[in-house]
Amino acid sequence: MTPYSTRTMNLGHLVDQTARRLPDRPAMIRGDRRWCWAQMRARVDAMGRMLARDHGIGKGDRVLVQSPNNHQMWESLWACLKLGAIWVPANFRGTPDDLRWMAELSRPRLLICEAAFPDHAAICDLPALAIGQAAFGPDIDAALSGHDDSPLRPADIDRDDPAWLFFTSGSTGRPKAAILTHGQMGFVIANHLADLIPGTTEDDASLVVAPLSHGAGVHQMLQVARGAATILPEGAFEPSEIWRLVERHRVSNMFTVPTIVKLLTEDPSIDRHDRSSLRHVIYAGAPMYRADQIRALERLGPVLVQYFGLGEVTGCITVLPARLHDAAEGWALQGSCGFPRTGIQVEIQDESGHPLPPGQTGELCVTGGAVFAGYWNNPAANAASFRDGWFRTGDLGHMDERGFFYLTGRESDMFISGGSNIHPREIEEKLLLHPDVAECAVVGMPDPTWGEIGVAICVTRDGSSPDLAAWLAPRIARYKLPKRFLFWDGLPKSGYGKITKKLVREELTRREAATGDG
Template sequence: MNAVFQSPTSTRVMNLAYWSTHNARRLADHVAFVWGEKSWTWAEFDARVSAFAAALAERGVGAGSTVLVHSKNSNEMFESMFATFRLGATWVPTNFRLMPDEVVYIADKSKSQIFLCQSDFPEYAAAVCAARPDTQVIWLTGSEPHDDGPRASDLIAARLGCTVPNAAVDRDTPCWFLFTSGTTGKPKAAVLTHGQMAFVVNNHLADLMPGTDCSDGSLVVAPLSHGAGVHQLIMASRGAKTVLLPSEKFSAEQAFKLIERHRLTNMFTVPTILKMLVEHPSVDLHDHSSLRYVVYAGAPMYEVDKNLALEKLGPVLVQYYGLGEVTGNISVLPPQNHKQGAAGRAGTCGYERTGIQVSVQDDEGNELPCGETGEICAIGPAVFVGYYDDPAANAKAFRNGWFRTGDLGYMDRDGYLYLTGRHSDMYISGGSNIYPRELEEKILTHGDVTEVAVLGLPDSQWGEVGVAVCVLRPGAILTETQLLEWMSTRIARYKIPKRVYFWDELPKSGYGKVPKRLVKDELARRGVSVEIEILKEKVDAPH
């Protein structure tokens, strides 16, 4: 006899803003947030969140509303997250380095009528209001004063003492539109929900930073609009302290001073920023022994950079792999697996996160055996519910219930995952698949190369051929011929790039990544021909 189950009696879940409520009650005098010489306790923070929420509610914000935010990191930006959650509305933060027309697109896509704009960006408010005349602008405090319209600081000050309850929300109630970086086409809004994010936070605590509590403190070195915002939400869930850099300009020396001063225990970053931190002289001048977890994501870390970070910081590195659509929850490589040499499983991004299942699939959706490269797909409670108002993108992103990451990789027999690159990064030269990540790892073992990007460009004879763009260490002298000859004894002939260019730096996104599209755009700007000359005298042609 088959059992009959009823639909759930209730799908209601905790509103994420309740963490602020809880901390204000239990940890009222504990420091919640530090920015420069200013700090706020949890009681003060929660009071400001309620005052902010009251001001937004008076302007019509509630369940189903979206609140667009364009700001550098600040206490008001972080408060706006909780104020929006508290009202059951959806937070829509942008990367402050976007162009005005890109923010207008996000405003249109998210249908936001409230725009929290930092006073440093009046041209963004003008562009959004020109395109959407009904938009209500509230100015967040920035380095440049702005008196045209209501300021969040005034609205909050006038409403301190208001108590705004946390709105009732369901598991699938949207709380955050996380816009993708738009590497292919326009950015898409990944819908993150209260139920999903509650799982994400618990998963991060279990897999990335076990033992975290209110005695911990975290340094923010990345924009709160994306991964760093998720990380600081995790800190808030445990009543831990958040510390911002004094300005948006990154300073390794300032970072280490803050770690030492506040005895901070963790931070979230990306490999390029972590590389800058451990290569800076200040790493040897300040006490960073309080650090227990240095979490990095966004890209795998090259082995040479990882080894230096381990040497300078000790066994504190934690890598996680995952897209915004899965809120980082695909795999984890904890401190005990960050080892130098063969024991460290060079190149892996770890094993499956708790509650997440990973499948490496071929183009038809069949799971591939261990060791074979295919598309990385995932299922689990951390996977988003879909893209907002984009059925075509949703149809492409899911297959048989699996979220398709678009990343290529393979899994070994022990369950460790290895990335070989984005599907869009792979190129085919002379009929052979070439994975740039593999070549980049190898080139970086050359002592004079500190950064590299390999990509394929169209070629009439071979379809595509490889190009390597390298950044040399200060004082190093290396020619294209010398590097190609060095590669010839370490890389299969058909994989060796056909041209090498040396630049002072690689172009980076607002999140510190090196998107191949930016490198390709810069190559075009510098006049590199689409038809790359085949240097047969240096390297045999692909076959």
């Protein structure tokens, strides 16, 4: 007999706790519709009973979800958690083939699909529930009619029982499914509350500006734990609408990525709305370029919180809190992604796994309670991603004497030109200090003379094509200077609003093939 307990709290119990404590307080608001915590709990429990009775969903079963942000999609997470089933949300911007591959990997028992995606539903060949009226399956709201909505006791759960298959962004190939467990996610929620949005209560409100299928969904779980209201915008992302909602609902926190912060703070609508309620604007996915960081601090005040963390560690690697951000020239922590999160150990390691001293560049490796339980049905990826119990992030960087970390870039982004290792991020940081450059990406491309050369793709504010080579030359080592500068109307972005080198490189290759250039 095991001499200790591996039992942990079922994450679905968070809804029960909050509904019991704050039954009449708002849980979710979208347009003119709002649901209090008692209503949210009742809908979650009715959905859980419906999934179990009508579709046989139980502990360990996977439920695939294809939907943009809405309350039904969000409720499906909590219903799955209560049953001990595994939530498998897709990026709704993906193609039908993307969803089919996710279904082949995860082998779900049921698909929950928004009515606007009939081709996705058709290609999966699964029993389906629709969010809205659709031919491929019954409307989930209609299916809930008549189901008992009295409190549903969450299934008994062990620490390592899977809760969520979190698909990576797939920047180097097909997305992998990271296994997030109940015990691990319990640690993550407590960690995020402590390190990102301390002091959050039911008097706060959180605005969703990214897909709930990924990091924004994890962030909204914190609001459930504290009873804060979640504000869901209607329609596509629109900066003026975001600022209107911030003012109307006195929004205190939101989670996003640097490119979205840039769009929000550059939009003229920011000056038409009161944003004084904001305390925490969390950005992740990449460090923010310094020029964008300064602009955001000047417009929003000291509210920026940066964290570095992959889906595999569910965001919990490092944090740079608001009090350490500074817009002043010569800021001592410029370029830093912060210090290790509470309960997390971070180490810079060489290729053999040995720790490196401060100042030396190597791979960021991490261990602690937030590290995932491996990739679903992917032993090769697991073998490559773990070494001596450390998770290998694939990110390069160094640590200073005080324990602050600095990212150089992804190992896969680095290119070698004339025998020298070149990390694009340093070049991009410099380019973005040019007053005309709004966005840029530097990628390595094959070259018969140098092996690889740097190609800088830039977006300017007025559509001009300044001589960036001459401007950049005195600001960077000569061997790092890109050999080519291209000007596009915009850079391709992932479904999460991030500029990824994979998409930029693919678009560059496509354009050069079309013109016969390169």
